[in-house]
Structure formats: structure tokens, C-alpha cells
Amino acid sequence: MGDLKAVIQAGGRGTRLAPYSTVLPKALMPIGEGTVIDHLLEQMSDAGVKSVFITVSRFGPLIRSYCGDGDRWGLDIEYVTEDEPLGTIGPLNGLRDRLDGPFFVSNSDVFTDLALGDVVAAHEVHSAPITVVTTRQRVDIAYGVLDHTAGRAFAFREKPTQEFSVSTGIYLMEPSIFDYLPESGPFGFDELMLAMLGDDAHVNVYDHGGTWVDIGRIDDLRRAQEQAAQQLPGRS
Template sequence: MPNLHAVVQAGGRGTRLAPYSTVLPKALMPVGGGCVIDNLLARFSAAGVKTVSITVSAFGPLIRSYCGDGERWGLEIEYIFEEEPLGTIGPLNALRHTVRDPFFVTNSDVFADVDLDSVLSEHREHGAPLTVVVTRQVVNIAYGVLEHHSGMVTDFREKPSQQFSVSTGIYLMEPSIFDHIPPSGPFGFDELMRTMLARGVPVNVYEHHGSWIDIGRVEDLRRAQEHAELAMRAPA
């Protein structure tokens, strides 16, 4: 698809990753032989993406200095500056009148081995305006859990686990998605989901079974670095 586009959301402040995020944006955190954004841009390029828009704010000059025009990934990179926080979806309005084909959207703190070709294939097959890439996550409760009613225990479970399908922060959207996004102002992915579900608009899910790390905390960054180091040492 010659006009396949992608958006990397790199305008967030990354407060959960402090103190590192006081000097570097999450997109430029070192992982493997490069930065977090290297993995994203390389995967987009391999999937046939030609143009990438990177949304930026305070760390815009640093990100622009590192990524440049995108030539080393075989991409054309443009930058969208957020003068005020616009949430996870609001910055997409900069593309409202220019995109004509499906486009990827991803958070800049995602480190994953998602097969974007498969995402695109499944997206085409289902025809929904939005495909959300999800992965399974297990939440372990380290305590005994009681259920009760009218002051009496009705059930008890010792240290239960529960599995959820969570958003990876990677999406594939059709231009028609703008029918559900206000033309200006802050707007989050949670608001987009609630709007579409309330209107009965189909939302497709692509389930990713590989590795995925949301680099939102210091321990997540270390885990991504360890994962990348092991991958680099693995035999070809």
C-alpha cells in the first residue's frame, strides 16, 4: 500500500519514568543498540510505511535531532508540535484533512515485536474503522480476597489471579475514525472507545502473542533493556 502512514505519539511528559524522563523523552530511552523509537521506526519501515508523523512537545528538538528526516530507516518523518497537551488522540487532528488511507498510531514508549503486516491484513479483512492491538496480561493479587453481602462473607479466594486483554498502545485506523473525534482540543483513547461503543461502531481486535513492554516505569525500561540484550545475543 504506497500511502501507508504512521503516527508516533511522543508528546507526553513521561512522569512515571522520572528521574530519567526529566532529561530524555521516553522515545529516546536507550534499548539494545539504539532507542525505543528505533524499534518502532524499523518495524514501520519493514511493513511498508512511507511517512511517519511524530507528535512532540517540550522534547521536540531532541527527538527531531535524533530522528531527523527519517532517511536512515527509509522513511519520511514529519513533526507535529503540541502547544498544549491534547491527550492520546487529539493530536491526530493535524492529519484530519490529509490522510486518505489506513494509518498506524502508536505510543512512543512501546517495545514490542508485533507483526504489523498481520495487523494490516486482519484490519482489511474485518473492515472496522479501528483495530486495537491487544495482549494478555495476568494480574496477581497477593492477598486473600473476600466477597461479602450484608456483613457476611459469601466467598473467599486465596491470592487469586485474573487475566485481561489490554491495549498495547498500537492501533490501525481508517480515515473515517475522524467522524468520532472532535475537530479540536484534548481527546483521549478512552473517550474515543466510549464514543464508538455508544454509537455501535465496530472496533476490531488483533491479539498479539509475542513480547510487549510498556516502558512507563523505570523497572519496565530495565526489563526492555534486558530483553533487547538477550535478543542481540541470540543466534541468527
């Protein structure tokens, strides 16, 4: 596939993780023997990524100080300052000329045991502008559910559970993805999916069945820390 690049989105405010996120960005939250971004950068290096762009905002100086030039991961890291919120996909516009081959895009607040090399292999099989990494999430409904029409119930389910395939916030993209982005302004992953599906574009999916935690809340951070601790040498 040639030289892989990656973009890590670390410009979010992390308000759901307050009060921790008032002093540290989610990317630098401690996980295992490192931080969230440590794990991401190690996974990217293992997959053959050479260059990483990290989008930053108010916590930019802290992230720059911690990650440096990326040498300790065998990576070349550059930083892109996000002066205004641009959504999950909008920041890519500032890198149009630099992203000239396949590239990963990842949120900075995910903890996973995903092997990115497997995503690369799956992506190469399909000629698609994007591969979205998904995982299964269950939603428990704490109430009795009535299915009804015209004022008459026809089915009842007590506290049902539903399962959905959700985006992990990790993607592998081709430069052709820019055909679906406006040239400037905020743009989210939801808008990208609607634009691509509305155009009947090929959206490839890689389903990950292992560990994945979106570190958006304090309970999620604790769960990720517990799972990381179990993976340390000497732990069962």
C-alpha cells in the same frame, strides 16, 4: 492497502520515568543497539509504512535531531508540535487532511516484537474504522479476597490472579475514525472507545501474544532492555 502512514505520539512528559525523563524523552531511551523509537520506526518500515508524523513537545529538538528526515529507515518523517497536551488521540485532529488512507497510531514508549504487517493483514479482513492491538496482562492480588452480599460471605479466594486484555497503545485506523473525534481539544483513547462502543461501532481487536513492554517506569525500562539484549545476535 496502498501507501501506509503512521503517527507516533512523542509529546508526553514521561513523569513516571523520572529522573531519566528529565534529560531524555521516553522515545530516546536506549534499548538493545538503538532506542525505543528506532525499533518502532524499523517495524513501521518493515510493514510498508512510507510517511510518519511524530508529535513532539518540549523534547522536540532532541527527537528531530535524532530521527532527522527518516531517510535511514526508508521513511519520510514530519514533526507536529503539540503546544498544549491533547491526550492520546487529540493530536490527530491537526492531521485530518493528511491522513487520507489507513494509518498506524502508536505511543512512543512501547517495546514489542509485534509484526505490524500481520496487523495490516488482520485489519484488511474486517471492515472496521479501527484495529486495536491488545495483549494479555496478569494482575496478582496480594490478599485473600472475600465475595459477599448483604453482609454475608459466599466465596473466598486466597491471593487470586486475574487476566485482562489490555491495549498496547498501537492502533491501525481508517479516516472514518474522525467521525468519532471532536474537531479540537484534548481527547483520549478511553473517550474514543466509549464513543465508538456507545454508537455500536465495529472495534476490531488484534491480540498479540509476544513481547510487549510499556516503558512507563524505571523497572519497565530495565525489563525492556533485558529482553532486547536477549534478542541480539549471539545471545540465547
